[in-house]
Amino acid sequence: MAGQDIISSSSSSSAEWLKISPLAKLATHSRFFLTLRSQEGEYHSLILFRLTPGQLPDNGVEVATNAEHESSTTQGLRDQIYVMEANCPHLGADMSHAEIEECDTGVVAVCPWHRYDFDLKTGHSETGLRACTYATEIREDESGIEHIFVQTPEGGRNWRLVEFRPVSEEFADPPPPPPDLSHLSLSSPEPKEPEPLVPAENPPKTLIEWAVVILNTADPMLKVQRTRHAVHLFRTGQLKSIGHRSAKAPRPPDVPPREETYARNTVDPGKMARRKNRAVMLHALANIEQWAIDLAWDIIARYGPSHPDLPPAFFADFTKMALDESKHFSLLTARLAALSPSTPYGSLPVHAGLWESARVTFPSLRARLAIIHLVHEARGLDVNPGTIDKFRRAGDAESVRVLETIHHDEVTHVTTGHRWFTWVCAKQGVDPVRTFREEVRRGWRGDVKGPFNAEDREKAGLTPDFYENLRGEMDSAWGTGKEPQATVAVGYEGATGS
Numbered sequence: 001m002a003g004q005d006i007i008s009s010s011s012s013s014s015a016e017w018l019k020i021s022p023l024a025k026l027a028t029h030s031r032f033f034l035t036l037r038s039q040e041g042e043y044h045s046l047i048l049f050r051l052t053p054g055q056l057p058d059n060g061v062e063v064a065t066n067a068e069h070e071s072s073t074t075q076g077l078r079d080q081i082y083v084m085e086a087n088c089p090h091l092g093a094d095m096s097h098a099e100i101e102e103c104d105t106g107v108v109a110v111c112p113w114h115r116y117d118f119d120l121k122t123g124h125s126e127t128g129l130r131a132c133t134y135a136t137e138i139r140e141d142e143s144g145i146e147h148i149f150v151q152t153p154e155g156g157r158n159w160r161l162v163e164f165r166p167v168s169e170e171f172a173d174p175p176p177p178p179p180d181l182s183h184l185s186l187s188s189p190e191p192k193e194p195e196p197l198v199p200a201e202n203p204p205k206t207l208i209e210w211a212v213v214i215l216n217t218a219d220p221m222l223k224v225q226r227t228r229h230a231v232h233l234f235r236t237g238q239l240k241s242i243g244h245r246s247a248k249a250p251r252p253p254d255v256p257p258r259e260e261t262y263a264r265n266t267v268d269p270g271k272m273a274r275r276k277n278r279a280v281m282l283h284a285l286a287n288i289e290q291w292a293i294d295l296a297w298d299i300i301a302r303y304g305p306s307h308p309d310l311p312p313a314f315f316a317d318f319t320k321m322a323l324d325e326s327k328h329f330s331l332l333t334a335r336l337a338a339l340s341p342s343t344p345y346g347s348l349p350v351h352a353g354l355w356e357s358a359r360v361t362f363p364s365l366r367a368r369l370a371i372i373h374l375v376h377e378a379r380g381l382d383v384n385p386g387t388i389d390k391f392r393r394a395g396d397a398e399s400v401r402v403l404e405t406i407h408h409d410e411v412t413h414v415t416t417g418h419r420w421f422t423w424v425c426a427k428q429g430v431d432p433v434r435t436f437r438e439e440v441r442r443g444w445r446g447d448v449k450g451p452f453n454a455e456d457r458e459k460a461g462l463t464p465d466f467y468e469n470l471r472g473e474m475d476s477a478w479g480t481g482k483e484p485q486a487t488v489a490v491g492y493e494g495a496t497g498s
Contacts, residue, residue: 016152018159023138023146026050035163038156043419045086047095082120083134083150090116092312096167097235112237162459163412195222197229206243207234211301212250218257220290227326231319242315244304252301256294262346279340282332287350289329295358295372296322303365317416324409331402360443366424370439373417380410381456411456418461433465444472
């Protein structure tokens with residue numbers, strides 16, 4: 001995360017500037033997600049566009065012969081960087097995949113859903129709508145390192161940056177080829193005809209339909225591929241609609257299916273051995289990420305139709321999460337294959353404890369956000385640094401890089417959980433902290449235990465009053481009924497033998 005420096009503008013007493021990132025970090029990709037949160041708990045999602053010289057308008061100034069040198073100067077970069085709100089003001093489409101076009105007055109971002117265009121500098125559209133845009137500046141810090149600053153939104157105090165990362169590898173410089181994952185899982189005893197990426201019968205036309213198809217996809221590699229495809233269709237406006245307001249929206253499965261070889265190795269969570277071997281830890285972590293892919297799609301498919309007032313930003317956030325979890329699964333299984341070719345994914349015991357915990361929340365979106373995203377995922381923030389340190393002590397630098405990437409993303413996932421939990425609470429007129437503690441008492445068994453990673457929890461919006469001295473008192477049986485949730489290996493903690 002970038003530093004949380006807030007600087008008042010000398011030209012306007014009300015304007016504040018937030019330090020986002022060292023300028024050099026913008027060289028890797030051309031589009032970045034930014035999420036800001038105010039002291040009052042208000043969230044703003046933004047997109048930073050770093051244009052290439054070829055995307056800039058011709059302003060009549062003679063271009064230097066060494067274009068690469070010119071574009072690397074501070075002034076050149078200042079002219080290339082634009083920040084605007086992440087959702088189209090028309091119907092809320094995700095603007096991360098907007099087309100960039102030149103027009104008579106400057107450069108515009110064109111919404112992928114309905115082709116509304118917005119000037120990247122002023123936010124004005126020929127349709128009469130206006131998107132919020134934010135001024136940027138490049139400033140040197142005390143060490144002489146140049147940073148990009150963004151003017152903060154109006155209203156709210158003490159804005160801080162809680163997410164800054166590339167939109168996707170599609171906007172990397174240069175884009176890397178997708179990894180070949182076909183060799184990473186066990187083969188079924190009898191080879192089956194591979195399923196097509198898009199189902200031949202009743203191909204999905206809405207995001208909800210894609211979510212249910214992916215939930216019902218047993219092959220984990222196909223689940224990853226379908227996730228990438230569905231998120232791309234959603235971001236680029238190629239789906240008919242989100243589909244959550246349709247009376248015919250399909251229902252998600254009670255339990256997502258698993259391949260036969262995987263299912264045979266599924267055991268009760270309470271019987272999972274504590275792990276020390278690196279390959280076994282990577283296998284267990286990959287299992288968690290496969291369930292996490294399903295949970296990201298399940299929150300869309302299960303609660304979207306029952307909450308027609310959910311805005312497009314909700315679906316944008318959780319499709320982004322599904323894509324992240326797919327990336328994590330791919331990174332972990334690839335690392336597992338490199339480290340221990342004799343133990344491909346699916347060959348070791350696994351459990352479904354995370355999904356069993358989620359089933360407790362089926363009746364309530366608010367409960368789902370609390371238990372899965374603000375208890376389970378937040379616990380991941382606590383134990384991940386220790387896991388990373390184990391691999392670092394073993395001299396496994398490649399696994400450390402993978403796990404650090406995952407940890408960085410998981411902070412944003414807890415942030416997403418906090419954002420939408422507080423949104424639901426605001427809609428219902430209830431206090432978020434008091435309501436969270438009540439949801440945990442009802443939907444969790446045992447202590448919410450530390451030690452806590454207070455720094456990363458606070459980045460994600462979880463102050464200590466959410467989680468300290470908190471114990472679940474759920475009466476109904478969970479899983480086998482023999483173990484309290486807090487002692488069962490359902491998250492990163494159990495996966496790594498912490």
